[in-house]
Amino acid sequence: MSKTKNQHWQELKTAGKESQSRRITDLFNSDRERKSKFNARLRGEDGDDLVLDYSRVNLDGPQLAALYQLAEASGFERARNQFRSGQAINSTESRPVLHPALRGTISDDYRVQNQPVMAEVLAVKNAFLTHAESIRNDPTITDVINIGIGGSDLGPAMASLALAQFSGGKKLHYLSNIDPAALQNLLGQINPSTCHFIIASKTFTTIETMTNAATARQWLVQKLGEPAAREKFSAITTALDRAAAIGIPPERCFGFWDWVGGRYSIWSAIGLPLAIAIGRDNFEAMLSGGREVDQNFFTAEWQYNLPLLLGLIGVWHRNFCGYSSRAVIPYAQNLARFPAYLQQLEMESNGKSIGTDGQPLHHASGGVVWGEPGTNAQHAFFQLLHQGTDIIPVEFLLGVETEPRQDGLDSHWQNQQRLLVANCLAQAESLMTGVAAPLGQRYRSYDGNRPSLMVKWRHLTPRTLGRLIALYEHRVFVEGVIWGINSFDQWGVELGKSVAVKLEPLVAAMKDRLSEI
Numbered sequence: 126m127s128k129t130k131n132q133h134w135q136e137l138k139t140a141g142k143e144s145q146s147r148r149i150t151d152l153f154n155s156d157r158e159r160k161s162k163f164n165a166r167l168r169g170e171d172g173d174d175l176v177l178d179y180s181r182v183n184l185d186g187p188q189l190a191a192l193y194q195l196a197e198a199s200g201f202e203r204a205r206n207q208f209r210s211g212q213a214i215n216s217t218e219s220r221p222v223l224h225p226a227l228r229g230t231i232s233d234d235y236r237v238q239n240q241p242v243m244a245e246v247l248a249v250k251n252a253f254l255t256h257a258e259s260i261r262n263d264p265t266i267t268d269v270i271n272i273g274i275g276g277s278d279l280g281p282a283m284a285s286l287a288l289a290q291f292s293g294g295k296k297l298h299y300l301s302n303i304d305p306a307a308l309q310n311l312l313g314q315i316n317p318s319t320c321h322f323i324i325a326s327k328t329f330t331t332i333e334t335m336t337n338a339a340t341a342r343q344w345l346v347q348k349l350g351e352p353a354a355r356e357k358f359s360a361i362t363t364a365l366d367r368a369a370a371i372g373i374p375p376e377r378c379f380g381f382w383d384w385v386g387g388r389y390s391i392w393s394a395i396g397l398p399l400a401i402a403i404g405r406d407n408f409e410a411m412l413s414g415g416r417e418v419d420q421n422f423f424t425a426e427w428q429y430n431l432p433l434l435l436g437l438i439g440v441w442h443r444n445f446c447g448y449s450s451r452a453v454i455p456y457a458q459n460l461a462r463f464p465a466y467l468q469q470l471e472m473e474s475n476g477k478s479i480g481t482d483g484q485p486l487h488h489a490s491g492g493v494v495w496g497e498p499g500t501n502a503q504h505a506f507f508q509l510l511h512q513g514t515d516i517i518p519v520e521f522l523l524g525v526e527t528e529p530r531q532d533g534l535d536s537h538w539q540n541q542q543r544l545l546v547a548n549c550l551a552q553a554e555s556l557m558t559g560v561a562a563p564l565g566q567r568y569r570s571y572d573g574n575r576p577s578l579m580v581k582w583r584h585l586t587p588r589t590l591g592r593l594i595a596l597y598e599h600r601v602f603v604e605g606v607i608w609g610i611n612s613f614d615q616w617g618v619e620l621g622k623s624v625a626v627k628l629e630p631l632v633a634a635m636k637d638r639l640s641e642i
Contacts, residue, residue, distance in 0.1 A: 133195040134444075134488075140191065141445030144183045148574050149557050152185060162186070165431050167421055167592065173583040175418075175592045177431050181557045182438055182518075182576045183446070192437040193427050196607055201433075204606045209423055211237035211384065215613040216481055221384040222613045224598070225419045227392035228412035228591070237384055249394060253379040254408060256359065257400035260295070260321060267296060268315045271398040272341065273325030274301040274333045275618070276387030277361070279469050280594075281399045283462035284391060284411070287590050290459070290528070292402040299398075300341075303333040308340055317348035317357075323398055324360045327381065329367035332625070342371060361394045386613055388470050389598060407587040414591025422599045432596050436603025438578060442518045443492050443604075446576075452510065453496035455522040456549040457585055463522070464496035467597055474601045474612040481611055490608045496520075500548050511556065511571050519556060519577040522593070523549050524585045553577045 153159050163180035207214050211223045223242070226235035227250075231243050260266055271281060278301040285297050300311055322341055326334045345354035355372035362368055363380035379394035391399070392412060400408040422432045442448045453464045475491030497505065499521075510517055527542040529535055559573020580596070582589045605612030 127198065130195065130198040133191060133198050137188070137191055137195060137441075137445045140188050141441070141447070144188070144446065147183060149181055149183045149576065150573075152183070153180070165429055165434055167417065167431055169417075169583075169588070169592075173586070173589065175431065175589070175596070176581040177434060177578065178581065179434065179438055179578040181553055182441070182578055183574070184438070184441055188441070189437065192441055193433075195440070196427075196433070196437065196603065199607045199609065201603070201606050205423065205602075208602065211235060211239075211242070213238070214611075215386075216611055217614045217616070220613070222386070222389075223384045224386070224389035224392060225416070225595075227381075227385065227390075228415040228419065228595070230416070233416075237382075242382075249379060249381070253361075253394040253397050254400055254405045256377065256379070257397055257408075258405055260359075261293065261401050261404060265319060266321050267319040268298060269295050269321050269323065269398055269401055270298045270300060270311065270315065270341070271323045271325060272300045272334055272337050273323075273361075273395070274331060275469065275473075276390050277325035277331075277334070277395055279462070279466050280388070280391030281396055283460075283466040284396070284399045284590060284594075285402050286462050287459045287585065288399070288403050288407065288411075288587055291404070291407050291587060293404060295401055297398055297402050300337055301333065303336055305340075308337055312341070312344055317345055320357065322358050324358060324362070324368075324373075325395055325397075326361070327363055327387075329360070329362045329364035338371075359397070361397060386615075388473055391594065403587060411587040411591035414586075414588035415595035416591075417588075418592050418595035418599065422595075432599030433603055435578075435596065435600040436607070439600060439604050440607050442576070443489055446516075448492070448516060448518055449489070450493040450495070450515070450517050452502075452506075452517050452519045453494060453522065454499050454502050454519055454549075454552075455496070456499040456545055457522060457524045458498050459585060460522060461498050463593070464494070466594075467496075468494050470597060471601055473615050473618060475605050475608065475610060476617065477608075477610040477612075480609040482609070486608065486610070488608070490610055491604070499552065500545065503548065503552065507552065510575065516575055519553075519575075521549055521553055521577060521579040523579060523581045524583065524589075525581060526583050528584060549579075553579060 156162070160180050165177045167175040169175060204214065208222060211221045213219050213221050215222050221237045223235060223237055226242055226246055229235050229243055229246070231247070233243065235242055260269065271278065278299055282299040285292070298311055298315070300307060324334065324338045329335065342354060345357055358373050359377040360368045360373045361379050365375050365378055368378050379397065381390060381393035381395065385393055392415060396408060418432065421430060427433050442451065453467055455461070455463050471494050472491055477490055478486050480486050496502070510519060523546065525546055527538050530538055555571065556575040556577050557573055559571040562570030580593070601612055
């Protein structure tokens with residue numbers, strides 16, 4: 126840790142300790158404009174802004190400025206420029222990182238190690254979106270099954286649910302678990318004559334994906350015969366030879382680049398099943414939303430830079446307040462898989478204990494991210510959030526309006542939406558203020574002073590979802606830079622897979638004696 130960075134770090138440690146004896150409500154009492162000051166907004170069409178309200182975080186202006194100074198001392202500006210210019214910031218794998226190019230335009234002129242990439246990116250995008258439209262408009266296909274794992278599953282699965290109201294006709298299924306029960310259950314739901322499989326594996330070697338794909342293919346061969354089975358597959362891969370070996374021609378294969386990590390790949394051909402569900406125009410709108418956040422992240426001053434502010438708050442809570450866990454609570458049922466998506470994005474990226482200098486860290490890095498949709502969560506673990514011994518910051522995600530419907534029940538839908546919003550606001554306020562216990566009933570006390578922030582939007586559209594995903598992607602980058610780690614490798618993921626490959630022959634040799642394990 127540099128001398129300058131260490132100085133800021135020590136000052137913030139002191140500030141973090143001092144903040145523990147300060148109440149968030151006192152910050153509001155001392156500054157009547159706090160709500161508007163601790164609030165950043167990304168403007169959108171028709172007033173559909175993305176708003177970050179962090180006024181309920183136990184953080185004052187000088188402390189926030191000190192966090193930005195820490196980011197600067199950590200080399201944030203230089204790292205962001207290296208990121209934007211496509212340099213090899215994934216140091217352990219000697220790879221550039223440039224997933225924003227996937228949602229870019231020709232005018233953005235993204236380059237990887239000084240080589241233009243946008244023409245190729247747009248050509249691949251046009252190819253897989255054209256293929257998506259052909260499947261989407263094919264009346265002989267009723268079910269689309271995506272076989273992948275990790276980033277090849279979580280991203281499109283999360284987004285397909287989030288944008289379900291924009292989907293058109295096809296039933297989408299996502300298969301990731303190698304547990305045979307998962308595939309058995311799926312095959313019982315689909316008609317072999319009217320289904321289409323997508324195999325999502327860049328190298329076509331991912332053991333879970335390829336094992337599931339082999340079994341699914343054998344099922345199709347049994348049901349339809351070899352020639353017909355060959356027509357039932359598309360692939361997201363760069364291993365054209367391996368895809369061809371099982372009968373998938375190049376025109377049904379779509380690749381992406383080694384400068385795109387799996388957990389950052391939803392914008393690429395990995396989004397093929399999502400594009401089939403929501404259509405080309407809506408997929409493009411999601412990309413546009415992500416690009417808007419890119420522009421905010423790369424160009425906005427720090428006080429108006431939503432991903433930067435979110436990252437600074439994350440470091441404040443993790444390192445200077447000592448909170449090791451964070452709950453993400455979407456008050457939007459269609460975002461039910463978003464916390465799981467963030468678990469991979471953040472914990473796989475920043476769950477590191479070795480710095481970019483090759484030395485062990487002497488401070489905490491990525492924490493535990495978890496959550497469930499409200500209001501269900503209120504009837505589950507909110508007890509712990511309000512009265513547990515650990516303080517767990519909460520990030521509320523709130524869409525403030527519901528779409529009008531022409532079904533004669535619009536007043537009922539609006540009433541339910543108002544109740545949903547009221548619940549979200551009530552939880553945020555209650556976590557902050559607490560409630561004093563009646564005399565002799567200490568068990569009914571709520572100490573409050575528990576921090577939360579809120580990300581708000583008007584309607585959950587493809588553009589909004591793109592903004593949300595990009596917001597959290599860049600947050601990961603900010604935190605990783607301050608912690609001095611490589612956010613773009615995942616050696617811990619590789620470990621278990623390599624050991625499993627070695628153990629599989631031993632398990633196979635046991636045959637009918639598996640109960641002895």
